[in-house]
Amino acid sequence: xxxxxxxxxxxxxxxxxxxxxxxxxxxxxxxxxxxxxxxxxxxxxxxxxxxxxxxxxxxxxxxxxxxxxxxxxxxxxxxxxxxxxxxxxxxxxxxxxxxxxxxxxxxxxxxxxxxxxxxxxxxxxxxxxxxxxxxxxxxxxxxxxxxxxxxxxxxxxxxxxxxxxxxxxxxxxxxxxxxxxxxxxxxxxxxxxxxxxxxxxxxxxxxxxxxxxxxxxxxxxxxxxxxxxxxxxxx
Amino acid sequence: xxxxxxxxxxxxxxxxxxxxxxxxxxxxxxxxxxxxxxxxxxxxxxxxxxxxxxxxxxxxxxxxxxxxxxxxxxxxxxxxxxxxxxxxxxxxxxxxxxxxxxxxxxxxxxxxxxxxxxxxxxxxxxxxxxxxxxxxxxxxxxxxxxxxxxxxxxxxxxxxxxxxxxxxxxxxxxxxxxxxxxxxxxxxxxxxxxxxxxxxxxxxxxxxxxxxxxxxxxxxxxxxxxxxxxxxxxxxxxxx
Numbered sequence: 001x002x003x004x005x006x007x008x009x010x011x012x013x014x015x016x017x018x019x020x021x022x023x024x025x026x027x028x029x030x031x032x033x034x035x036x037x038x039x040x041x042x043x044x045x046x047x048x049x050x051x052x053x054x055x056x057x058x059x060x061x062x063x064x065x066x067x068x069x070x071x072x073x074x075x076x077x078x079x080x081x082x083x084x085x086x087x088x089x090x091x092x093x094x095x096x097x098x099x100x101x102x103x104x105x106x107x108x109x110x111x112x113x114x115x116x117x118x119x120x121x122x123x124x125x126x127x128x129x130x131x132x133x134x135x136x137x138x139x140x141x142x143x144x145x146x147x148x149x150x151x152x153x154x155x156x157x158x159x160x161x162x163x164x165x166x167x168x169x170x171x172x173x174x175x176x177x178x179x180x181x182x183x184x185x186x187x188x189x190x191x192x193x194x195x196x197x198x199x200x201x202x203x204x205x206x207x208x209x210x211x212x213x214x215x216x217x218x219x220x221x222x223x224x225x226x227x228x229x230x231x232x233x234x235x
Numbered sequence: 236x237x238x239x240x241x242x243x244x245x246x247x248x249x250x251x252x253x254x255x256x257x258x259x260x261x262x263x264x265x266x267x268x269x270x271x272x273x274x275x276x277x278x279x280x281x282x283x284x285x286x287x288x289x290x291x292x293x294x295x296x297x298x299x300x301x302x303x304x305x306x307x308x309x310x311x312x313x314x315x316x317x318x319x320x321x322x323x324x325x326x327x328x329x330x331x332x333x334x335x336x337x338x339x340x341x342x343x344x345x346x347x348x349x350x351x352x353x354x355x356x357x358x359x360x361x362x363x364x365x366x367x368x369x370x371x372x373x374x375x376x377x378x379x380x381x382x383x384x385x386x387x388x389x390x391x392x393x394x395x396x397x398x399x400x401x402x403x404x405x406x407x408x409x410x411x412x413x414x415x416x417x418x419x420x421x422x423x424x425x426x427x428x429x430x431x432x433x434x435x436x437x438x439x440x441x442x443x444x445x446x447x448x449x450x451x452x453x454x455x456x457x458x459x460x461x462x463x464x465x466x467x468x469x470x471x472x473x474x475x
Contacts, residue, residue, distance in 0.1 A: 025298030037309030127276035
């Protein structure tokens with residue numbers, strides 16, 4: 001048997017072995033290769049990212065309304081308990097010159113944006129919704145985020161759920177800290193009192209039940225990104 | 236007497252593609268199972284009768300949503316690079332001449348169908364491939380390119396918004412991506428069936444490159460499961 005034939009025959013054999021491996025997770029040894037591809041993809045995705053690339057759903061698409069799923073990590077809908085925890089505040093800290101502790105009143109006095117955008121879920125569904133809130137970039141300016149802040153961690157009171165973002169995506173004009181949905185105040189099912197929402201990241205990156213926004217020099221993983229989902233998860 | 240039929244570059248890219256395509260489809264179906272329908276939340280979708288029904292586990296790859304996504308977004312590079320290498324090679328090396336349909340190939344396809352349906356007795360005359368094969372092998376790289384383009388639209392609906400909008404938005408981009416996959420599955424299934432049922436001797440040619448022209452389907456008047464072991468006509472004629 002010639003070397004070339006041997007190589008080809010083994011290629012064919014591995015193909016049939018892969019066919020037989022269907023329904024499986026694939027070979028264990030491939031983990032490193034998959035991680036490598038994920039890093040390379042992130043570089044490409046960050047290269048493709050533009051602050052001028054806007055999400056604009058067609059006016060023919062209806063808002064999801066009650067059809068928007070309610071996802072959280074806790075066993076029951078997380079609700080901020082004022083009697084136990086006191087008044088809800090949003091802390092903006094880390095690499096900032098003016099750390100902020102915002103009450104809902106203070107948050108609502110900041111420049112208000114209402115936008116109708118797509119929600120891209122990692123599962124493959126989308127939902128159009130109209131969100132109201134404050135631009136993350138305005139918040140960063142108010143807190144005086146420093147140039148060495150390359151990442152932002154968004155933390156919640158939903159069982160310590162958090163996800164960290166690259167600063168570019170956080171500063172996208174469609175990245176909002178939302179307190180309103182479809183013209184009403186946010187409900188507990190969708191992340192009340194306030195949540196992060198942007199169409200530039202998959203749903204799981206958009207932390208609900210927000211309590212802390214921390215500007216950081218390094219990334220800090222996240223609830224789903226630590227379990228194997230992409231950390232970048234840009235759309 | 237065996238002749239060289241497929242260049243080693245074509246054989247390697249064929250098998251690399253086979254592996255990449257199987258993983259792409261398996262992981263894609265696993266991803267699809269996280270939301271096995273197309274409708275935007277709060278809306279309905281016109282054109283998918285199996286909404287809500289999961290793809291059977293045996294047809295999936297990657298184990299879970301994140302695993303499948305990681306495989307899909309890694310293997311796509313092998314699929315793309317291998318596909319581009321194949322197309323460049325057959326263009327520069329001349330194999331494209333055996334694959335690009337020409338005038339008369341529509342008629343010849345009809346004659347092939349008539350032959351397979353026992354309406355026509357003799358196998359139509361052919362070159363390296365019959366007319367149906369030419370259309371199939373010509374369609375595969377085009378479908379693969381469409382799979383990649385629709386896939387990009389699903390992957391980056393904001394960064395590549397003009398592309399996604401061109402396809403009618405995310406929901407339809409995902410639908411076209413699914414339909415292109417289905418077309419690739421159907422053509423591949425027919426391809427594999429015909430290899431085994433009509434010309435099993437061609438398996439050797441896609442592994443070692445060697446092919447015995449005396450076993451060509453045209454000489455055997457081979458239909459699916461007919462004349463698989465019949466010797467070439469001219470051998471029989473020579474004995475008579």
